[in-house]
Structure formats: structure tokens, C-alpha cells
Amino acid sequence: MYGFTYGEGITLIHFKAQSSRLYTAGDSLNCRYIRAHFKSRGGNAAQYIEASLGTLQDCAEEIESFGSAVVAFEVEPQTYSLCRGLCRTLKRLDPDIRIVWFGEWVGTLRDTDPADAGADAFVLAEPESRLWRLSESDKESWRSEPGLKLAGEVDFEDTHQEAFSDPQAGIEPxxxxxxxxxxxxxxxxxxxxxxxxxxxxxxxxxxxxxxxxxxxxxxxxxxxxxxxxxxxxxxxxxxxxxxxxxxxxxxxxxxxxxxxxxxxxxxxxxxxxxxxxxxxxxxxxxxxxxxxxxxxxxxxxxxxxxxxxxxxxxxxxxxxxxxxxxxxxxxxxxxxxxxxxxxxxxxxxxxxxxxxxxxxxxxxxxxxxxxxxxSTGGSDPALLNGYLAFKTGQYPPQALGSGVKHVGVSEEHAAGLAGLEPDQLMGVNSAFILNKNSVCKSEKEEKYIDMEGVVKQSREWYGPIDHELERQRQYVPHVHAEILSADDRMMRLEMSEFDFGSPVEIGLTNYREASEPADKETANGQGLEILQLVQPADLDAFMEDVEAFEREGRFLRGYQVQGYVADSCRWSAAGQCPIKQLPRLYTEADGKVSGCGGCSAIGRIGDSYDALQREAAAISTREQLLRGCDGCEIRDTCSKCTFLPEYMTRNQYCDLRKRHVLLHRYMQVAQLLKGLRQYTAAFRDVDIREIGVSLRTCTHVLPASYPSEGDAWVPDHLFVLFVGDQPLLYQANGGKLLKLSPLMALVLEAGIKGLSEISLRRAISEVFKADEAQAETAARQVGLKLDEMGILPASRRAS
Amino acid sequence: MSTLQNAQKAVYPLIHPLKNVQLGESFTSLLEGSGIYVRDENGKPYIDGISGLWNVSLGYGHPGIRQAILEQLDRIPFVNLVDQTNPTTVKFAQELLALTPERLSRAIYTCTGSESAELAIKLMRKYQSLRGLEQKQNIVALSISYHGTYYGAMSASGIDREISQGYGPKVPGFLFHDTPLSSLGRGSEDEELRAIEELFEREGDRIAGMIVEPIIGSGGTIPLPDAFLRKIRELCDLHGALLAFDEVATGMGRTGRMFAFEHSGAVPDILCLSKGINSGYLPLGAVLFSEAIYREFAAANLHIEHLSTQNGNPIACAAGLATIEALNQPGMLEHVSEMGELLRELLNEELADCPAFLETRGKGLMTGVALQDDLAGGVCMEAERLSALVGRLKQRGLIVYPFYTPGVTTGFHLYPPFVVSAQEVSKIVGIIKKTLGGR
Missing domain, CATH: 3.80.30.20 (tm_1862 like domain)
Structure with missing residues (x-):
């Protein structure tokens, strides 16, 4: 056969921290040099590339599938722990695989035994030529290779002094x-x-x-x-x-x-x-x-x-x-x-x-x-977003399907975390979320900086967990703690041992207690707030807000947008329930594990990811069969939550969702406005009550006297919004925000209500005082314009 | 082209077949292949468990095929078969026919499997027309058959009837008969034979022919019972209909015999080939047909109305000759049978405890791994789960192709190159076990 030989050459690995210990496997300049060096000699240096890293076990199995006898990790201070964890997993999987570390920072690890990191050797200099020679030789001959610190080697300098003074190698500095x-x-x-x-x-x-x-x-x-x-x-x-x-x-x-x-x-x-x-x-x-x-x-x-x-x-x-x-x-x-x-x-x-x-x-x-x-800006947005995903159950699609992302742990279970076998269960970019019911003792203000180059703080709750995970040789990048205030109304979020400056304070409010705003400030909400639905009265209050939204086409209270409804996946659109991908877990009493907080167990500590996922999916599938979700009239808009809290029965849930067919839209718009207020000047300082949303139940330009006539011909990814009197269009599939004319807004509202062309023309005549011919021309021109702008294909319009 | 015009063009211009048009750069870019392996642009190797798209049967980098292509390329790269001929092109036709029983005596080249099916449909109808039997226009196809995506082939494909909605009007005149599924434990062979008999009794005088894959491919690697294949041969003879076997996937050694029809002994009037015809190195297909069909055209002094410029390209035919030479090597087809048996045996053994595993099916190196819904107990796995599983297999270095025929069967195809070794078979099984078996 012509071509390559399976397993020839080496596999290069470089992790990049995109945020505090949130990694992707990608390329680097050092790796490029090495690949080029191999290529020029007819060899192969494969690069492990992965944007969405699974568990350490998944990563190790994928790396093993490259078949290379030598796997070379470019290690940097920020990736040290991850590389060490992965090397250990890789060695467990295949004890014969030869692992080496390289990179400028590795050159400073002369006093460290590579074996402690699960590596066979550290390449301290000239990684391109050194790796080439290592890939070409058996492990026995590595001993004679200069610039290499081997596992178990005690005194590096003494052993290789001669090699370093070799005139052929040294030349003129x-x-x-x-x-x-x-x-x-x-x-x-x-x-x-x-x-x-x-x-x-x-x-x-x-x-x-x-x-x-x-x-x-x-x-x-x-x-x-x-x-x-x-x-x-x-x-x-x-x-x-x-x-x-x-x-x-x-x-x-x-x-x-x-x-x-x-x-x-x-x-x-x-x-x-x-x-x-x-x-x-x-x-x-x-x-x-x-x-x-x-x-x-x-x-x-x-x-x-x-x-x-x-x-x-x-x-x-x-x-x-x-x-x-x-x-x-x-x-x-x-x-x-x-x-x-x-x-x-x-x-x-x-x-x-x-x-x-x-x-x-x-x-x-x-x-x-x-x-x-x-200098870190008081927080790490990616870590905070991850935490909020854990609380709401709403994970971005790219985060799903690659191991558990967050495991909620109560204080009494903190000691047994290693028993979960995080290497097998949790994604590389994951966290334990420790819920501390007791008020925390005052922290010592011991702050330090280590190889990661960021300020850290000694925390009494973090040290023992970190130590235990290390003792059990389990890698988890983050352990966050939710530290409750004495009155249980506030929570301080501490992210591992990181000190990002000002602490993250999060309000905890039972939905029924979310207060009526007294002025504009409170109407827009302040800071982070989690809205909890813990008893029927909370649910009633939540539904009242949803009803008002359906009726008025706007949010009346700031917390509706500013706040995060806990487990809001339950109330979201079809496909938003992530249970089958199991991105979050909770450890419960007696070693049980559940997929949603406060819901029935899907397994026990020690069960594998696959077993837990299978059980969660099985329960979910059975429950949906029982309810007849497949034939339900709201199947295309309901997230079909199958793990319900104690205060709600299956019938109550289905009944609520059927009564509020725009509930999913409510959640979508709340999420959308959060983002727009964060990133768009036009929304930032506007009173939330001044923002209108066009719905099937409430339009702002189209008179209310026009009832819905058929299925919407405006797709769900289009949102017609109003800031004051200014209509705007947000295209969720492209993230574009456009100003609309009132006429265009009317046409789109007509589309949301599924109006026929005849009704649309009648509405244009009525609102803009146009005669029939003018209305027809206007409707046609808007249709063409929307088509031309790629917003709404003409074919979607009703005839 | 100005820079401005270029800037307006898509960043990723290619639309991939049978995939959402919005997908683009997410596709793995493969740069090189060797034996059963391919390697992506990052240097990651994969076992190509489906031989390209079931076509690279002798694996990548085959020296004989490479040499034949180079030599023909240096001699002449194209000959217009409308007016000229070429020794390589003729020789390949002779060699193809030499592989088949006497009934098949003529060959026409095509470029693809879809085109071969297209031509088979045309031949069946024209043949009846030349015989003056204008009413015999209908063609029987099976309910989960797949014959391609050209209009005629798409219209004959039972499996894609829903997907191809909106592309109509399709070519009319196809009778879809329930696919025999007794090998899946549904119904009995006797019932299946009765059902097809009844169809011919009812419609025989309007049936021009029947087109069948001896082993249903895309529908889920489902071998049709030998008795059924023999029965349709008998029924076609009885009713003056033609029998076409679509062996685009099964032909050229894939099932451990040169052609799948050899297992049943039922010889078709028309044989559609492509994919493995030249180990997939260049686009080529062929339709072999009977002397009876030839005679009808000859008697009418007619040509066959079918042409694509590149049909019978001499370089592609040279690759075909080298492929036949390799397939004729002593022990090659036996090796295909042995490796296929080993693959299914190991899979059955290793996956026995896996709740999602249902069964393996197939012949030679054409294996279907059927998976069931281990969550709700249904016979089919959820599409999303199947897709995730196929993704995980790929992540672990094994490329497979899923099949999803709702209500019938779900799983994935494993059609590795014939050069696969026992050790590699074991490796394939290991990856599947690790992925399917869970942790």
C-alpha cells in the first residue's frame, strides 16, 4: 500500500485556557514548528484538536485512537493540572504509551519528577528535533538523549552536563x-x-x-x-x-x-x-x-x-x-x-x-x-455563565453531550466527591457546586499567586476538597461554593480558590416574594437574582406574570428579565430539557444522584455516566409515553419536563403548559432581553416596561380587533420588539437587530397572527389610512423587502 | 472576478450531499488514506469502516490500481465512445462480463450507481415497448429500497419517498412492494412468497420488470431471503418481465462472492454496478444486460438513448481492470467472507450484554449492526442517540454510517475495505464495544 502507516509519528496536545480553567484542545506556535519539522523529514505529527472536550476518559480514549506510540503535551502553567490529570488517565488506559512534556515552561520543571505527572520524560530543550528523535527510537535509547529529563531521574543536571557542553549541540549561544x-x-x-x-x-x-x-x-x-x-x-x-x-x-x-x-x-x-x-x-x-x-x-x-x-x-x-x-x-x-x-x-x-x-x-x-x-474585572463571565446554566438548566447546545458539567453537592457530602469518579463522569470543563447551608466562618485573608498567574485566596472549604481529589488522583477544574447568608436571602458565590476582586453576590428570592417595583430602578432589577419556585404559591405568582405578558405583550417587572428562574428549562421551548444529555447532577442523601434538584433519583454515587444517562433517558421516555407527549397539541413548543418537583403533579404541569401556550415564548424573550440589555446600547438604559413584544395574543401596531387566522407565517427565530414607539426586529439565527418601519412591523405582526393577504391589506388600510390599491402595493413591497433582506422568504407568506 | 465580488461569495462554498445546506466547515477534512485508514488534516487517523461510501473496497493506496491509473493517464485520458473506442475500455467490459453467467452478455458504462439504476429502468421499459407491450410499464420496487437520487432512481427508491417529497412530479409507474423482513423475525418466508406472487398475478401484465437490491443496503443491511430472490426470478420469467439487480453496493466481491446474486443462484437480466467496480478510485458504473434485451434493440435497428460524457472513461476502466485483477487473486474473496464472519461473530460475542445491541446482519464484509431502543424497549433507537453514538465512534477513530428506517430498523453499517486484517477486525470490535458497551 502507498500512503502512511497507522500509528507512525507522534501526537501533539496543546490545551488553551479560554477562560479560568476552561479549555479547548487546539494549536500553538510551538506545535506548528514541531509539525513542520516532522513534515520536512517525511514524518507525521498529528494534532489533537477538540473544541468541546468530554471527560478525561473520553479525551484519553480519543488520543489513544491516534495510535501514536509517543504523545507529547505542550504544558503551560495554566494547563499543568489538566495535563497531569489526562496523562494519568492515558497511562491507566495504555501503560505502554510514552508520554513526554515540552514547552518553555516545562524547562523550569527540572526539579520535578515526570513520573509525578504521569509522564515518561520532560523535553527541556529543542523540542522539534528532540521529539523527532524520540519518535524514531525505542524507549530504551531515550537514556542517551540529551536535554531530556526521564521519569525517576533524580539529578538532571549531573546526568546531562556533558551533553550540554557538547560543542556540536551548544555552538555559539x-x-x-x-x-x-x-x-x-x-x-x-x-x-x-x-x-x-x-x-x-x-x-x-x-x-x-x-x-x-x-x-x-x-x-x-x-x-x-x-x-x-x-x-x-x-x-x-x-x-x-x-x-x-x-x-x-x-x-x-x-x-x-x-x-x-x-x-x-x-x-x-x-x-x-x-x-x-x-x-x-x-x-x-x-x-x-x-x-x-x-x-x-x-x-x-x-x-x-x-x-x-x-x-x-x-x-x-x-x-x-x-x-x-x-x-x-x-x-x-x-x-x-x-x-x-x-x-x-x-x-x-x-x-x-x-x-x-x-x-x-x-x-x-x-x-x-x-x-x-x-485587573480580572471582578468575576469570570464564562464561569458565571456556567453557574447560571446549572441553576436554570439551560445549557448552550455545544455544552451538551460531553460529560456532566456541574454537580451540585450539599455540604455533608463534600467529603465523598472523589467517589463520583469525576475523571469518568465529568467533562474536562466542569465544576462541583458546593451548597453551604451554614454561614461561613470568617476567611483568612491569605492571598497568593501561583503558576496560573492569578490571585488566589486560601479558603477553608476549598482546601480539603482539593486535597482529597488530588489524593484520589481525580481531576476537577473547579469547585465553587454557594455560601448562604444567615437569612437565606443572599448567596455569595466563591469560584474555587480564585479571587476575582469583588465577590459575586446573588439574591435568592422565592417567586411569590419578588416585590412590586416602586420606581424605575427596581423595575429594572439590580444585580444577580435567582427566582425560586418552591411551592404552589410561587408557581401562581410566576403564572400571573406569564399571563400579564401574554395579555400586554411586555414585562411589567424588572425581575422578570433581570432575574434567573431556577430550573427554567422546565418552562422553556421544545428541545430545551437537557436531561438526556445530563449536563448537571445533584448528590442527594444516602448516596443517591438526581439529574434535577429536588427530583427523583436516577442512580447512585459511583454509577457511570452512561448508566446515569441511560436511566435518566429511560425515565424521561417512559414518562412522555405515559403523558402521550407525541400526540399532544403543544408538542412543538413544550420542553416536556419529566422530572417534576414535589409540589407539582404530571397533570398540573401538562395543564399549565397547555393553558399558557406562549410560556416558551415568555422564557425566550426574557432570555433575549437579558442579552440585549447587556450588549446593546439601545436596550441598556430603557425601563423594561417600555419594551414591547409582538405576540399572537398581543400586537402593538396591528389592531387587537384582528384575531389570529391560521398558523404563523413568521418563524419563531424572528422577534418583533418595540423600544418606546420604535419597532425593531431581532433575528435570533443570525444575532442581528434591525430597525423596522411601522408598516414592516405591522406586516410581521400580521404574520405572527397568521393573517391572510386580504386581512393584511385591510389592516394596512385601517392603520395607515390607505386605499385598497395603496395597501396592496405596500404589502407587496414590504414582502419583497423582507425577502430581499433575507428575513422572510416570500414563499412563507400566506396567499 | 473583482475582490468585491469574491468577498460576497460564501466563505465555505461547498454544499455537501444529503446534508443540511447550512453545514459546511464542520465536516472533517480528510487528506490521505492508506489501506483501511484515512487521516484528517490534523493528522488524526480513522479506520474507514465504510470504505469511503462503500466503494473503496480494496482500501486506499492500492499499488496495482494506482499504477494502472498512471499508465492509462499517460496513454490517453479520454475517448469519445460515441464515435471511437479504446482497448482498455473494451477489455474492461469483456472482463466484467467474464465474471458473470452467460445470461449477461452486453455492457453499457455509466458514471454512478444512480445512473446505473436510471439506465436499468429505461432498459426495462424500452424493452417491453420494443416487444409491442406498451402496457407493461410498471416497475416493482421494494418499500425500503434505495437506488439513487437521479429522477428515475429516486422515484424507484421506497426509502426516500418522504424525503424526496416536493421534488415532484417524479417518474411515475413504480409499484412499491413490502420488503420481505422475515430475516428480522417479522412474518414468514411463505407469506412473503405468497405476497409477491399475488402482486404478479394481479399486475403481471402491466409489469415491465422488478428492480431489487439482493441485500437491502441503505435501508439497514437486510439480506433478502434466497427463496424470495429465486421466486422473483421465476415470476419475472413467467410474466415476461425483466429482473434487475441493483448490485451497486453488493457487487464486486463485497459479499464474499463476486456478486450477491450468486448466493441465491437467481441470475438477473440486468445487473447494475458502480461503487466497488474500480474500488471507487474514479467515477464509474456499468449496466450488464442480457442478450434478449440486446436483440430487441438490434432487431429495431436502434441505439440505446443514454449518454454521459465521461461514461467508460479509460482511466476509470483501467482502475477497474486492476480491481478485477486484485479480486481474482487466489483467496481474496474467501478472505472477504472470513473477515466478515469474524466481524459479526466478534460483535455478537462482545456486544451480547449491551442493552442497545440487537443483532448483526449481512454477508461478507457487508455488515449491519442493528441497535434497539434500550430505554423504552422499542425496536429502533432514537435518531439523536444514534447520531451521537456514530459521532462517538468517530471520535474514537472509527467511521461508520448510520441507518435509520423508522419502524423497521436502526443501527449502523460496517463495510470495511477487503484488505482488513483479523487484527484490525478485532480493533474495530474493540472500539464499538467500548463505545456501545458504556462505562
Whole structure:
């Protein structure tokens, strides 16, 4: 046979943290270099790409299916724990698979035993050539390979000193070039990044520095620019350059390859002094990152003035400061210097980063911790969204079907979490949600920063759980805690050990108690609020709001939009019940596990994901058969919740849903307005009561005297909204918001009510005082316009 | 084309067959193949458990086929068969006919399986017309048959009657007969034979012919009973109708015999081929037919009204010759039978405790893995669940193709290349067990 041999070469893995410990498996510049190196030698380096990661077991099984004898993980501080967890799982699955770690940060793990991470070796230098040789040799011969730390090896330096002083390997430090790599293939997902230098070289004399030649650097810049750079092109490694001449040469290449979106480069304060102010200003820089390894430079007026001048001359350019573990140590001085930079407007709150070398941990004093925490913006939106999905049961489709995302745990079950076997059960991007009924003891203000480069806080509830999971060798990226206030009306959400600055406070309100707004402020709601339906009176209050919405075509109270109805999946549209994909679980008393809080169990702790999923699906299917959902008149709009709370029977649920056929629309519009108020200026400051929604039961331009005539010919993904008198159209399938004329709004409202052409023309005549011919022309023209704009195909219109 | 005009064009321009038009970049991009494996653009290998689309029967990178293609490419890449001929094209027709019984004596090339079915339909009707039997226009097809997507082939496909709604008017004159499902434990063979007899008794004088897949493919890999196949041969003879076997999927060694009809001994008047005809390396199909049909056209001094420019392309035929050579190698078809048996045996053994597993079916390396609804106890698995399962198999490195025939059967097809080894069969079973067996 021609072609490749199954299992040849290696498999590369690079996880990228899209948010705090929320990962995808994608590409990286280092991986591109390695793939190019293999390709140029006729070999194969496969890249594990996965946007929606399942459980560790799923990931390991997929990686195993690549068939490569060697699996190479590019490990970074933010992905260390995940990589370690996955390596252990992979080794359990296939003890013969050879796992190596590589990457610049791995070079700092010389004192760590690879075996502790489930790896066979750490590649400390020259990953491209080293991995090539490892893939070509058996494990026995790895011992003779320089620049490799093997599992179980105690003293790395001593063992390989000779190899490092090898003149063939070392050569002249400054001559250690990246150039010997062939052109990387155009890769996806790695962004526009080019590299001047890195620290993955072989020679210890130069700290492993290796760099491109000017011509090679120019070639890579050109190659990336040809791919179409719409965001700033990141240039890595200028801050590593020890030679002024070389740096200026590199910057010269940048000058020749200026892109519209500009560059993002990093420099040290010392390097700034090597560059003429005019030259720095002339560079097409979108972002300049100042890498500070000596806190004294932050206090240097020369550096500050220099950058202030630069910023003044570069409208829109951004300055960022990156510290290391040493510079955050004398915090008091560093913090006050940074405050000065902030006050002077040289940097913003989010422009501070910390890069920590090695796996150590640095304690922080309050002021520095506050400064660094504030740079994260007070929360992590992705983690918060995940938490809200857990509370509402409404998960985005891409989050479903790849393991459990959240497991709700009460305080008394916290000790046995490892028994759930999270590696097998929970997705890589998942969390335990610990419900603390007791008021928390006062926390010690011990804040620190570790290799993840973000501020963390020692928390009494987190430590033991984390320790137990680690002891059982189970990986779960997050353990959040809902800490209830004494009156049970407020909850503080603590996200693992992360300190994002101001704590996330969430109001807990029983729906019946949601108060009548007294003024505009309360009408629009304040902060995060979860509305709970815990007894029939809550349900009654909720239905009253739904009825008013159906009647008025608007929300009358701010909490209806601002708040999050717990388990709102129950009241949502068809297909919105996620139970069959089992994204959330709750541990209950006696080791039982349920798929929805407060509902019947679907299994026990220790049951597999498949078993739990099968049971949930079986119960759900049986229940729907009993109810006759398939033949029900609202089957296309009802989420068919089959796990009901104690206060509601099957008949009551079906009855409610049939009585309120627009309930699903109510939930959709509430969700839509949440998003629009968050992201759209037109909705942000508007009183919620001033926003109208066109429904079959209530139209705003079309007179109420026109009853529904047939099925709607406007599809469900179109929402006709009104801000004051201004009609707007939101297209949910494309996320577009358009202004409408009153005539267009009337036509669409007619479509929502399924009016015939004759009735539509009559309505146009009546509302716009037009004669029959004018109304016909107007209806035709609007129809053509909606068709032309791709909003409503003419064919959907009733004839 | 100006830059502006280009900018207005779709980012992903390709519409994939039988898939929602909005799907595009989500498709896995395969770059290379070798033996039973394919590899995507990220370098991830997969076992191609369905030989491309049931066509790459000898696997990827077959040296003989590659060489034959290269040599023919260097000689001449195209010959207009309307006015000229070519030794490779003629030789392949001879070799194809040499594989079949005497009844089949002539060949016409097509490009695809759909086109072969299309031509078979035309031949059946024209044949009756030439005999002066204008009333014999109806063609019997089975209720869950699949013959293709061209108008005639689509109209003859029982399985797609709902999906193809709205494309009408379709070609008229098809009688859909209930597919014999006694092999699935539904009804008896006797009943099935009686039912088809009754149809011919009732409609025989208006039936031009019958088109049948000896093993129902897309409908769920359901082998038709030998007795049924022999019965329709007998009924067609009795009623002056033609029998066409659509062996686009089953032909060219897939079932462990060169053609599936060999298992029953019922020889058709028309044999539709494509897919494995040249191991799927280039588009090619053929229709082999009987001397009786030829004679009717000859007597009328007529041509057969059928042409596509690329039919019988010499490079595609060269690949076909190399394919026949490989299939004729001693032990090749026995290997297909053995591997197929092993595959089904291991699957039955390993999946016995899996609640979703129902059964395996098939012949040679044409296997259907039937799955049931283990949740509500129905005979068919939910479409969403089946789709998720197929996705998980792919994630674990095995490409299969689902079948979903509501009310009849659901599951997935496993038609691996003939070059699959016992070790690879075991690996395929391992992946399926891991995925289906749950944790």
C-alpha cells in the first residue's frame, strides 16, 4: 500500500485556557514548528484538536485512537493540572504509551519528577528535533538523549552536563537559531503569532535562547500577514533579546512589514533605553507589554516618562505590564508604583499580568492582591455563565453531550466527591457546586499567586476538597461554593480558590416574594437574582406574570428579565430539557444522584455516566409515553419536563403548559432581553416596561380587533420588539437587530397572527389610512423587502 | 472576478450531499488514506469502516490500481465512445462480463450507481415497448429500497419517498412492494412468497420488470431471503418481465462472492454496478444486460438513448481492470467472507450484554449492526442517540454510517475495505464495544 502507516509519528496536545480553567484542545506556535519539522523529514505529527472536550476518559480514549506510540503535551502553567490529570488517565488506559512534556515552561520543571505527572520524560530543550528523535527510537535509547529529563531521574543536571557542553549541540549561544525549521504550514486556531526568539534552546550559557535570523523573521511575518491579519499580530520573544543591535534589527524588520492592525510586542525597561523615542513611536504598535523583572524600573521616572510620551503619540495604543514572582514580592513598593501608573492613566485595571516560573507559590499582601484581582474585572463571565446554566438548566447546545458539567453537592457530602469518579463522569470543563447551608466562618485573608498567574485566596472549604481529589488522583477544574447568608436571602458565590476582586453576590428570592417595583430602578432589577419556585404559591405568582405578558405583550417587572428562574428549562421551548444529555447532577442523601434538584433519583454515587444517562433517558421516555407527549397539541413548543418537583403533579404541569401556550415564548424573550440589555446600547438604559413584544395574543401596531387566522407565517427565530414607539426586529439565527418601519412591523405582526393577504391589506388600510390599491402595493413591497433582506422568504407568506 | 465580488461569495462554498445546506466547515477534512485508514488534516487517523461510501473496497493506496491509473493517464485520458473506442475500455467490459453467467452478455458504462439504476429502468421499459407491450410499464420496487437520487432512481427508491417529497412530479409507474423482513423475525418466508406472487398475478401484465437490491443496503443491511430472490426470478420469467439487480453496493466481491446474486443462484437480466467496480478510485458504473434485451434493440435497428460524457472513461476502466485483477487473486474473496464472519461473530460475542445491541446482519464484509431502543424497549433507537453514538465512534477513530428506517430498523453499517486484517477486525470490535458497551 502507498500512503502512511497507522500509528507512525507522534501526537501533539496543546490545551488553551479560554477562560479560568476552561479549555479547548487546539494549536500553538510551538506545535506548528514541531509539525513542520516532522513534515520536512517525511514524518507525521498529528494534532489533537477538540473544541468541546468530554471527560478525561473520553479525551484519553480519543488520543489513544491516534495510535501514536509517543504523545507529547505542550504544558503551560495554566494547563499543568489538566495535563497531569489526562496523562494519568492515558497511562491507566495504555501503560505502554510514552508520554513526554515540552514547552518553555516545562524547562523550569527540572526539579520535578515526570513520573509525578504521569509522564515518561520532560523535553527541556529543542523540542522539534528532540521529539523527532524520540519518535524514531525505542524507549530504551531515550537514556542517551540529551536535554531530556526521564521519569525517576533524580539529578538532571549531573546526568546531562556533558551533553550540554557538547560543542556540536551548544555552538555559539548567539548563533542558536530557529531557522533550521522549515516553514510551518498555515495552521488554524493559533492566531496571528510570530516569534523572534524563545528559551527552548540547548545551550545553558545563553539560558536556552534561540532566535530567528532577520531574513527568516521577515519571511514568517510576511507569511502571517498573507493569511490576513485583522487583529494585532503578536510577536513573541523580543523581551528575551540581550543584544541591542539584534533587537534594533528585529524592530527594523517590523517596520518593513507594518500591518493595518499593528503589532503586539513585549520589551523590558532596559530594552526601552536601546530604542530612540522616534523609532518606537514610528513602530506600528497596537500593544506594548512592559516585562518588568526589577520593581525599581516601575519607579523610574525615566521609564514612565518615556512610555507616557509614547502613549501620547500613539492614539489607541495600549500599554500592559507583566510582572514576575520576584517583582510582586516587595509588594508594598511595587503596588504603590503601579498605583501611580494607574492614576496617570498609563495602564488600565485589566492591564496587569503576572508570569510565574516553576510550580511555586508567592504570598501577596493585600494591596498587591487588590491591584491584581481588580485587573480580572471582578468575576469570570464564562464561569458565571456556567453557574447560571446549572441553576436554570439551560445549557448552550455545544455544552451538551460531553460529560456532566456541574454537580451540585450539599455540604455533608463534600467529603465523598472523589467517589463520583469525576475523571469518568465529568467533562474536562466542569465544576462541583458546593451548597453551604451554614454561614461561613470568617476567611483568612491569605492571598497568593501561583503558576496560573492569578490571585488566589486560601479558603477553608476549598482546601480539603482539593486535597482529597488530588489524593484520589481525580481531576476537577473547579469547585465553587454557594455560601448562604444567615437569612437565606443572599448567596455569595466563591469560584474555587480564585479571587476575582469583588465577590459575586446573588439574591435568592422565592417567586411569590419578588416585590412590586416602586420606581424605575427596581423595575429594572439590580444585580444577580435567582427566582425560586418552591411551592404552589410561587408557581401562581410566576403564572400571573406569564399571563400579564401574554395579555400586554411586555414585562411589567424588572425581575422578570433581570432575574434567573431556577430550573427554567422546565418552562422553556421544545428541545430545551437537557436531561438526556445530563449536563448537571445533584448528590442527594444516602448516596443517591438526581439529574434535577429536588427530583427523583436516577442512580447512585459511583454509577457511570452512561448508566446515569441511560436511566435518566429511560425515565424521561417512559414518562412522555405515559403523558402521550407525541400526540399532544403543544408538542412543538413544550420542553416536556419529566422530572417534576414535589409540589407539582404530571397533570398540573401538562395543564399549565397547555393553558399558557406562549410560556416558551415568555422564557425566550426574557432570555433575549437579558442579552440585549447587556450588549446593546439601545436596550441598556430603557425601563423594561417600555419594551414591547409582538405576540399572537398581543400586537402593538396591528389592531387587537384582528384575531389570529391560521398558523404563523413568521418563524419563531424572528422577534418583533418595540423600544418606546420604535419597532425593531431581532433575528435570533443570525444575532442581528434591525430597525423596522411601522408598516414592516405591522406586516410581521400580521404574520405572527397568521393573517391572510386580504386581512393584511385591510389592516394596512385601517392603520395607515390607505386605499385598497395603496395597501396592496405596500404589502407587496414590504414582502419583497423582507425577502430581499433575507428575513422572510416570500414563499412563507400566506396567499 | 473583482475582490468585491469574491468577498460576497460564501466563505465555505461547498454544499455537501444529503446534508443540511447550512453545514459546511464542520465536516472533517480528510487528506490521505492508506489501506483501511484515512487521516484528517490534523493528522488524526480513522479506520474507514465504510470504505469511503462503500466503494473503496480494496482500501486506499492500492499499488496495482494506482499504477494502472498512471499508465492509462499517460496513454490517453479520454475517448469519445460515441464515435471511437479504446482497448482498455473494451477489455474492461469483456472482463466484467467474464465474471458473470452467460445470461449477461452486453455492457453499457455509466458514471454512478444512480445512473446505473436510471439506465436499468429505461432498459426495462424500452424493452417491453420494443416487444409491442406498451402496457407493461410498471416497475416493482421494494418499500425500503434505495437506488439513487437521479429522477428515475429516486422515484424507484421506497426509502426516500418522504424525503424526496416536493421534488415532484417524479417518474411515475413504480409499484412499491413490502420488503420481505422475515430475516428480522417479522412474518414468514411463505407469506412473503405468497405476497409477491399475488402482486404478479394481479399486475403481471402491466409489469415491465422488478428492480431489487439482493441485500437491502441503505435501508439497514437486510439480506433478502434466497427463496424470495429465486421466486422473483421465476415470476419475472413467467410474466415476461425483466429482473434487475441493483448490485451497486453488493457487487464486486463485497459479499464474499463476486456478486450477491450468486448466493441465491437467481441470475438477473440486468445487473447494475458502480461503487466497488474500480474500488471507487474514479467515477464509474456499468449496466450488464442480457442478450434478449440486446436483440430487441438490434432487431429495431436502434441505439440505446443514454449518454454521459465521461461514461467508460479509460482511466476509470483501467482502475477497474486492476480491481478485477486484485479480486481474482487466489483467496481474496474467501478472505472477504472470513473477515466478515469474524466481524459479526466478534460483535455478537462482545456486544451480547449491551442493552442497545440487537443483532448483526449481512454477508461478507457487508455488515449491519442493528441497535434497539434500550430505554423504552422499542425496536429502533432514537435518531439523536444514534447520531451521537456514530459521532462517538468517530471520535474514537472509527467511521461508520448510520441507518435509520423508522419502524423497521436502526443501527449502523460496517463495510470495511477487503484488505482488513483479523487484527484490525478485532480493533474495530474493540472500539464499538467500548463505545456501545458504556462505562
Amino acid at each position: 548567539d548563533m542558536c537559531l530557529l531557522d533550521r525549521l522549515s516553514s510551518p504550514d498555515a495552521a488554524k486556531g493559533s492566531g496571528c503569532t510570530v516569534r523572534w526568539a524563545d528559551l527552548q534552546g540547548e545551550t545553558s550559557q545563553s539560558n536556552g535562547l534561540r532566535r530567528h535570523s532577520a531574513s527568516r523573521f521577515a519571511q514568517e511575518l510576511q507569511q502571517e500577514a498573507n493569511c490576513g491579519a485583522y487583529s494585532p499580530m503578536v510577536v513573541e520573544g523580543f523581551e528575551l533579546e540581550p543584544s541591542p543591535q539584534r533587537l534594533l534589527q528585529g524592530l527594523g524588520v517590523l517596520e518593513q512589514h507594518a500591518t493595518g492592525a499593528g503589532f503586539e510586542i513585549a520589551l523590558s525597561p532596559e530594552q526601552l533605553g536601546w530604542i530612540e523615542p522616534e523609532r518606537l513611536e514610528a513602530l506600528s504598535l497596537a500593544t506594548l507589554e512592559l516585562v518588568v523583572t526589577d520593581s525599581g524600573s516601575l519607579r523610574s521616572s525615566e521609564v514612565r516618562n518615556r512610555l507616557a510620551d509614547w502613549k501620547k503619540g500613539k492614539a489607541g495604543a495600549k500599554l500592559r505590564i507583566t510582572l514576575d514572582e520576584k517583582t510582586v514580592s516587595p509588594e508594598q513598593e511595587t503596588a504603590s508604583a503601579l498605583r501611580d501608573w494607574l492614576t496617570a492613566g498609563l495602564i488600565g485595571q485589566g492591564d496587569l499580568n503576572v508570569r510565574v516560573k516553576g510550580p511555586g507559590r508567592t504570598e501577596l499582601h493585600a494591596e498587591m492582591a487588590d491591584l491584581l484581582s481588580a
